[in-house]
Amino acid sequence: MEEGVRELLRLAARPRGAAGIPFPETERAVERAARHLERSGGRAVPVHDRDCPAGISSLAGGPRVVFLAGPWNHPGPMVAIVGARDASDDGRDVAFGLARSLAEQGVAVVSGLARGIDAAAHLGALEAGGKSGAVLGTGLERVYPKEHRALQRALAESLGILSALLPGSAPTRNTFASRNRILAAISGAVVVVQGRERSGALLTATAARGLGRPLGAVPWDSRDPLGMAPHALIRSGAATLVRDAADVLELLGVGQGVRPQGVPGAATAGVAAVQPATPPERTALGDREELLWRALRGHPEPLDHAARRANLTIAEASAAFVLLEILGRARREPGGAVRRLVRR
Incomplete structure (x- = not known):
């Protein structure tokens, strides 16, 4: 690992106000951090650096260095x-x-x-x-x-x-x-x-x-x-x-x-x-499928929960869910939980 990265790790490890003299415990923490950072594929970035998400440097008593994984390059808010x-x-x-x-x-x-x-x-x-x-x-x-x-x-x-x-x-x-x-x-x-x-x-x-x-x-x-x-x-x-x-x-x-x-x-x-995207045409749903689709949540949950909200039996809900899956309007997750999908 480059020495510049180790210096950033030392800065992050050192309490605010502490002298810049490396102590044995600091160096051990730096070595441990270097190993974990490399394994996680992350990077150390000073908060004033252009690659650091804006705003962190304005925090009173905030970090001097942050650790990032991923691009963090969104151009909008x-x-x-x-x-x-x-x-x-x-x-x-x-x-x-x-x-x-x-x-x-x-x-x-x-x-x-x-x-x-x-x-x-x-x-x-x-x-x-x-x-x-x-x-x-x-x-x-x-x-x-x-x-x-x-x-x-x-x-x-x-x-x-x-x-x-x-x-x-x-x-x-x-x-x-x-x-x-x-x-x-x-x-x-x-x-x-x-x-x-x-x-x-x-x-x-x-x-x-x-x-x-x-x-x-x-x-x-x-x-x-x-x-x-x-x-x-x-x-x-x-x-x-x-x-x-x-x-x-x-x-x-x-x-x-x-x-x-x-x-x-x-x-x-x-x-x-920007012009909002024109939604694709959808196949019309039957009454039961419509009831179930509206009752499904965006997060996974057991099918019987949605069936109760839709006032359907579990057999009716199961049959309706099969059609919703075929149409790409719902999904069964690993473990059997189900959720609604929204096609844009």
């Missing part, structure tokens, strides 16, 4: 979609659909790779063929949670993954809090979909407010505990009520049917209009 790990089915569906619609408008979607809202947002953007990236609370070499290994790999090949933690170091509560602040810093806007009263998503929201980033929140039933965080943000005036992608584009300062270009956080710069 990025939106962070965040929320509860224990999100409801409706919450995941809203996050998935919102991310998908934003990706279709040329907006990159970033989140934290956690269960629940984060994962749904990543999947929605990828489903649309758009860009999605993750800021990790762990080092690049780790996968957390473990079931997101394939998703993490897909994100590394899309927009990318980013970590401020020295490779090979153990994550802590503070590294996940730092993850939330970085998400706000690199985003042109932040949207909180769901969260309880003390949700970690509020850390991202607070950071967004401190950095002057537009903040949006999705309203829910007033009795829903998972609506407490977004409701508090809306009620206090900290966040704008967000219903759909059009509301988020308004937060960014652009309109529907345009593809924003420029630096994230400066969404009005260089807006280039």
Whole structure:
């Protein structure tokens, strides 16, 4: 490994304010980090470097070096979609659909790779063929949670993954809090979909407010505990009520049917209009197929859940799902879970 990279690893390993004299424990950490960085295919980038996502250098007490995998080269704005790990089915569906619609408008979607809202947002953007990236609370070499290994790999090949933690170091509560602040810093806007009263998503929201980033929140039933965080943000005036992608584009300062270009956080710069793609003609669905398609979620779930929402027997739903698969309107995932597909 080049000596310049090792110097960056030393800078990342050294506490702020510490003298530049290498200590034995620092050198051991640097050697360990170099091995992990090489194995993960990542790279070390100073936060003031042009290859570093914009905004991180503005964080008070933020990292001096970040670790990247993937291109991180999206020319337009990025939106962070965040929320509860224990999100409801409706919450995941809203996050998935919102991310998908934003990706279709040329907006990159970033989140934290956690269960629940984060994962749904990543999947929605990828489903649309758009860009999605993750800021990790762990080092690049780790996968957390473990079931997101394939998703993490897909994100590394899309927009990318980013970590401020020295490779090979153990994550802590503070590294996940730092993850939330970085998400706000690199985003042109932040949207909180769901969260309880003390949700970690509020850390991202607070950071967004401190950095002057537009903040949006999705309203829910007033009795829903998972609506407490977004409701508090809306009620206090900290966040704008967000219903759909059009509301988020308004937060960014652009309109529907345009593809924003420029630096994230400066969404009005260089807006280039595009013609919305003409959707292909679809084969008309029968009544049962239509009912089932509307009941299916954007994220995988057991078929019987959708069947109950569609008021169909499992036999009726199974027969309808076969036709939806043939028409490319639905998919059965490994393990038997099913989900809706949206053809653009």
